[in-house]
Amino acid sequence: MNKSKTLRTVFIQRFIFVLAIYQIVRIGFYFYNQSFFPEINAQVFVGGLLFDLSVLGYINILFAIFHLLPSKFQQNKTYQNFLFYSFFIVNGIFICLNFVDFEYFRFVGRRSSFSMITAEGMSNEIGGLIVSYFVDYWMIPVFVALTFTLFWLGLKQIKYRNVKTSSNFISTASLLFMVILLFTAGRGIDRKPLSIVDASKFGPIGTSALVLNTPFTVLKTLSKKESLKEVNYFSEEEANTIFNPIQSFSYENSNKKNVVLLILESFGRENIQRGQTPFLDSLIQKSYFFENGFANGKLSIDAVPSTISSVPSLMNKSFISSSYAVNNVYGLPKILKDNGYNTSFFHGAFNGSQNFDQYASVAGFDHYYGKNEYKGSESFDGKWGVFDEDFLQFFAKELTTFKQPFFTTLFTISSHAPFTIPKKYKGKFPKGTTEIHESIAYTDSALKKFFESAEKMPWFNNTIFVITADHTSSTGEESEYKNNVGKFRIPILFYVPNDASMVKIDENNFQQIDILPSLVDYLQLNTKLISYGKSYKSEQDFVVNYLDNIYNLEMGDYYLAFDGTKSLGLYNWKKDTLLKDNLIKKEPETKEKMERFIKAYIQSFNHRVLKNQLTIQ
Template identity: 30%
Template sequence: MWATYYLPVNYVTAMKLQFKSRLVVLLIRLLLVYVAFMLCRVLFYTFNDTLIDPVSATPMWSLIKGSLMFDTVSIIYINLLFIFLSLIPLRISGNKKYQNATFAVFMVFNGLGLLVNVADIFYYPFKQARIVLGDFVLLKDDSFLPLLGDFVADYWYGFLFYFGLIALLWWGYKAVGQKAQPKASNRRFYLEHAAYIVVMGVLVAFFIRGATFSASSYPITMNDAFLYTENPTHTSVILSNPFCILRTIGRSKDVPNLKYFDEAVAQNMAPTTHTSMDWDAYDIDRNTNVFVIILESFGKAHIKSFSDQFKPGQETNTPFIDSIMQESYVFTNTFQNGRRSIDALPAIWASIPSFKDHFLSLPNSVAAYHGLPECMDEMGYQTAFFHGGVKESMGFVSFGKTTGIKNFYSREEYEAENGNGDFDGKWGIWDHKFLPYVHKKLNGMDKAQKPFFATLFTLSSHHPYSIPEGMENKFTEGTLPIHRAIKYSDYALGQFFNSIKNEPWFNNTLFIITADHSSGADSPKFNKQPYEYSIPLMFFKPGGKFKGKDDKVMQHMDIMPTLLGMLDYDKPYFAFGTDHFNKTTAKDHFAVNHSNGVYNCTTDDFCYIFNEKDVITKFAYKTDPLGKHNLISKKTAKDEATIRALKSFLQEYSIHVNNRDYLPKGEKQAKAMALNK
């Protein structure tokens, strides 16, 4: 009668270590996998240390912490079935055949995971990046089998190492088991095992989301390795497979290799290395502070001063934005370069758009950058990023580190100073609470007697569009559920500006105010491309002459080159966008987005729909916002020039993203020479 639902006595006696709890046995067996993964990492670094910068440049604990995080997620992914089989409340789970099947699942899945991890050790010199799903396209090549044979022959000792790890798992699994116990009652049995499953489920969700339960955190991506280091070569040490493969499922074809012209022709038509041109920026120079404000979900459709769809007498949702617009240089025809919040910062800080998928979710985003924050740092600016969510939120902080941001102020820093009473219960700190904290920190930066470059990403105008307790009656409902939340965030922003207007740094600050993305609309016009991607953008310099309206096309990825042009940045820089005020490069400029499997190319006059082969639609979106009249049959020489420019742009984008090349030509070559030395 003993242990009939756990393990037969003759099976148990072969074990060396026995524990009462099934959960403890499971965790110890998973610990064995940790040991195997860490041994892989040690050999990985030993074998590839000449290709990786000295790890002394990154604090050792940070490397270890990052490695444990990514190993944890890898181990969870490949052991989900094993975890389920180990904890499922079935009486037959103690049967020898069931135990053998569970053991087989453990060995097969972990064996495959370790095989990829070991292969990564020896494949890394050829690619200098971790293996991802897209690399398996080599399986289709006729030369794959001969190359595989050579690989096995050249690195035979790697396979010995691999089989040693398999032996370790085999022996370790058999050395741990569960003590035989009297048969428990059904109630106790099911309650106990239900508790095990709940505990393990919570742990799995916690670690897959990056060791946080924040609602704004996503399952961690490869780019989150930058949370633990600023050195791109060190991310390869931190990352592990099969994480890199599983997180790139469905993304191996996100950036197709588009080829329309000879490479020299495409580079000439769509250059990515730029130099700034002198421009009369009124009273804006390198002593001017720059504060970028990204408003969550503030699509142009919701802002009365930007939209022509409000009915006569209809209440505005954004009285503060409307008021400051009158004192700003306003870009009236601006478009986002992605679909969600995660796409905004790469476009603004690095001039890199997102098309078929979020750029930061691509394995190709793990690379070296020379972004806007680093350029500002070179000009003597302090750099900071403010966001009321947790650090892991959407990869903002990790990407900020790669582009040169030095100071980060997130929910963790806010609550360390102010307690946890201002959490909105979903995303982070309420806007009207977080913005005074931003004010305080900017005052501190001003005391350093250096100009600052700061970026604020607001938070509260996000689903479920909650309003802080005590303010429920302050904001009326609009025509969409989001409007009430936008009214609240606009109010918080107005309070912020009212509080900073007397600070000594206020009049010496250029405020760049935009939105991360649009968020639906109550009119057909703003639910149709290109207007569905319409966002506000204004440059506000208090008390200055920099005012007016500009109807020429602008987009997120143009902000970086435009700002660097205004500040006369004197080095080459990388950008997919264009300096809006450079009359040479901005001539016949266009904005690009992607939706429903096609690209939308928007010029000052027309919107073109391009399916990677042909332009299938052309319409005059300003007079025909719903695109009812297809003018493709009336193509002109100017249309042909625009289409050639678009194809060149997309070809250059695919080349640079596939090559992880986001540096200006001179800097790329210099870093390559340094690496070779």
């Protein structure tokens, strides 16, 4: 006969067991992504325990009340069964959320938010992508099944059939104590509630995703509103002397060439010049190529405002999907339209995908072309939209119908997971060493055919082509692409037919938000604007991006990691590509100079985004 015990004891045993499951899942997450965490310590797991206690505290407060309510019905077998199954189902669902990031983390470099989990902006694609996820990453569903089995069997070992009741006083006191304890665990014991940003306090740089758990980040981002806050490191006057985003351009004559901006899905620096991209490699040799090019975000939806509007991604929520997406911006579409340009945006995915059509409208494009507007042979990839080769040919034909000068942007899709290419090309391209390489080679071939068609067009010789990746793919084997510098390195180039002055390998640091002021400078347009980047002609040499609550600043040969309060690391990233030698104590003057810059930069960005001041008033 089972020894009787109180439901208070049952709840405590269940809570401790689910906490243990979270630790097992974290260890699994670490081993699945071990190459992304070359340096960890005990602090990582201590911090992880705090975040696990936090999310479990909030999730299980209601269960604590159900278990500890002073009443005779606690002994009812139906009620006991209800508590068992509901505890298993609810906690099981939240445990399952962690497995989403086993693979997704490799692409985005952080734990998922609520908008990521709910596939905001991808309602048309999500069905096919879920199927592909289970097929391509079959190990993860197996891990889920094994964890659920362990969770079920473990809970079954916590006997609950013969419970006894305590006195009303003891039950009431236990209930109040447990609710207070769980609430305290959920909130954290600091002056402010535990937040996603706090994860950076535990462990080395770049380990925040290991400290956190996905249920915590999802619950903390349930609100549509982004929690961007005013910061006042300096007076406004002093901040403007350090960094001022207001830029003026004045010329006697303009150089109004057509502008074609091509954003290549996942064409990270780790994927080019390694045999998979022969066409792009050849184009680099006759272009103005930025050897040290950087993305300003880790998601496709970060790349669009960065390249189009010179707005970096310095929030945990992407700018496009935040409450600031409708802020006034004076980006390339409006600037060029003011100078007589026809403007258009092309994306071969389903209309509405990733909210690109919405942002294209806000940014000021005249026309949007998605899968619905595509005209050509049947070319659906079964997941995202139109295969790159066919959509690029459609793109080339459409451009011939536009009045010159025109500005157009095209975003490719085929080198996105699940990396589908047309059946007729199976076995035609090198497989490479990771799953993305074949689709990278396919898109490179599609790009070549686009340029072969474009060269025959009357507008070709009067055009500047800007080519950039949206972000890295995070599937490269080299360790240098798995730290907070390498995770953002992408190819960026300007190709201008018949302009010898635009053939160069530029070693300065260059980022997506630099594209806008660089084009204004090259086209010699008279304008005044807000830009968080700088022209390719500028003597400034900085790059800023943000990942997992860390602001990353590259300035010259140095990289500074700043958490919003203090600097965490300083490295000579060009010599120390694996970021092993922290120079904070060795080079305090460099650290001080870079910290002043990033503080002024953050202060300006937060203020202007919050106050809707991204345009000249």
